[in-house]
Amino acid sequence: MLKRTPLNQAHREMGAKMVDFGGWDMPLHYGSQIEEHHRVRRAAGMFDVSHMLVVDITGEGARGFLRHLLANDVDKLKEPGKALYSCMLNPRGGVMDDLIVYRRGEGRYRLVVNAATAEKDLAWLYRQRDDRVPELDISPRRDLAMIAVQGPRARDRVWQAIPGSRAASEPLKPFQGTEHGQYFMARTGYTGEDGFEIMLPADHAVALWRGLAALGVAPVGLGARDTLRLEAGMNLYGQDMDEDTSPLESGLAWTVALGDGRDFVGKAALQAAPAVRRLAGLILLDKGVLRSHQKVVTPEGQGEITSGGFSPTLERSIALARLPAATVPGQVVQVQVRDKLLKARIVKYPFVRNGAPCYDEG
Numbered sequence: 001m002l003k004r005t006p007l008n009q010a011h012r013e014m015g016a017k018m019v020d021f022g023g024w025d026m027p028l029h030y031g032s033q034i035e036e037h038h039r040v041r042r043a044a045g046m047f048d049v050s051h052m053l054v055v056d057i058t059g060e061g062a063r064g065f066l067r068h069l070l071a072n073d074v075d076k077l078k079e080p081g082k083a084l085y086s087c088m089l090n091p092r093g094g095v096m097d098d099l100i101v102y103r104r105g106e107g108r109y110r111l112v113v114n115a116a117t118a119e120k121d122l123a124w125l126y127r128q129r130d131d132r133v134p135e136l137d138i139s140p141r142r143d144l145a146m147i148a149v150q151g152p153r154a155r156d157r158v159w160q161a162i163p164g165s166r167a168a169s170e171p172l173k174p175f176q177g178t179e180h181g182q183y184f185m186a187r188t189g190y191t192g193e194d195g196f197e198i199m200l201p202a203d204h205a206v207a208l209w210r211g212l213a214a215l216g217v218a219p220v221g222l223g224a225r226d227t228l229r230l231e232a233g234m235n236l237y238g239q240d241m242d243e244d245t246s247p248l249e250s251g252l253a254w255t256v257a258l259g260d261g262r263d264f265v266g267k268a269a270l271q272a273a274p275a276v277r278r279l280a281g282l283i284l285l286d287k288g289v290l291r292s293h294q295k296v297v298t299p300e301g302q303g304e305i306t307s308g309g310f311s312p313t314l315e316r317s318i319a320l321a322r323l324p325a326a327t328v329p330g331q332v333v334q335v336q337v338r339d340k341l342l343k344a345r346i347v348k349y350p351f352v353r354n355g356a357p358c359y360d361e362g
Helices: 008-013 033-042 062-069 118-128 154-161 165-169 202-214 222-231 267-272
Strands: 017-021 024-029 045-048 053-058 083-089 095-105 108-113 137-140 144-150 177-180 183-186 195-201 277-284 295-298 301-311 316-324 332-337 340-347
Touching: 008 024, 008 202, 024 033, 024 222, 033 045, 033 222, 045 202, 053 062, 053 118, 062 108, 062 118, 095 118, 095 183, 118 137, 144 154, 144 202, 154 165, 154 195, 154 202, 165 177, 165 183, 195 202, 222 301, 222 316, 277 301, 277 332, 295 316
Parallel strands: none
Antiparallel strands: 017 024, 045 144, 053 108, 053 137, 083 095, 095 108, 144 195, 177 183, 183 195, 277 316, 277 340, 295 301, 295 332, 301 316, 332 340
16 A cells, blocks of 8 residues: 555645655646646745655764764754755665755754655664664654745745744755754755755644645646756656765765765775766757666767656756766767667756756856
8 A cells, every 4th residue: 555645635635646656645746747847946836745754863973873874974064954965875885865964953963865765774774873873863753744845936935834934944044954843944955946845743734735825835746846856957866876876976976075084884985986977967959858768879988868858947858867977068969769869968967946047068
């Protein structure tokens, strides 16, 4: 039986087309995926991301535990509320998951991990806890729901929907969060737009969802969530990275703190295997649609599209592709689409941020 978020019935009442998403019953769209995409870029949309798992890690050993566990360094989080994006690696240097970690206070951290990897991640966390870090509590927060509100009008709509939240959250800079009563509000997201990701008690979720809808915030399903994150150049676990792929070949070298003298799981493997591929953006020049797993032909060797699709904002097809490291932006390559070789240009992503094209052709 499929797992359900606290908002499942609300989705159905709003006319959502529900699908199996990694064992969860989730909304694909509410009528028009393209319209939902544009509502986020132009106004505000809301996403049910309660299938993702919140894990609180607390205790005297929490800081040292996370410094060893994550490729990025939690010591960058100098103040409560600061957030850090990181990969969690296996000993081979492959990506077990990408996640966000928040510092909530001394010895208090919060992780948000992907739904598809949640149980695997939890098991890994428990295995990594040993006698070296006895003062450590790992608590999955299955009592919480999570709603993301994204778009140029998102913050204003959230402030209207949650009494007193403006004073608490308006000072936040991107990648910062704050406690507001029983809510944790973070200025983070997966769309390339401004907004909040809100963690709240599960039994509060329906009221907030309906309150936001009454203010004109559009419900958005998985379909538009994917086109928005692709335009924003944001990786999807299982496509753009996985357990067999290094973050250095997934466009995530900026999330790996190799030079701070700290040891972490997977560091030795990364140092022993320099990247020979890189993640790059593609803009299709011919007619067609770029899709995952299509082969890319370059003078430097063969590559492969990891994520691809039609960009509603740019009105053309775009992709992320893992290519030979020697390829450069501006270069024209060929993509195998069925029985044809179509021309595409390599670009520096992201493709769209804050509603506007921003890619660089080099």
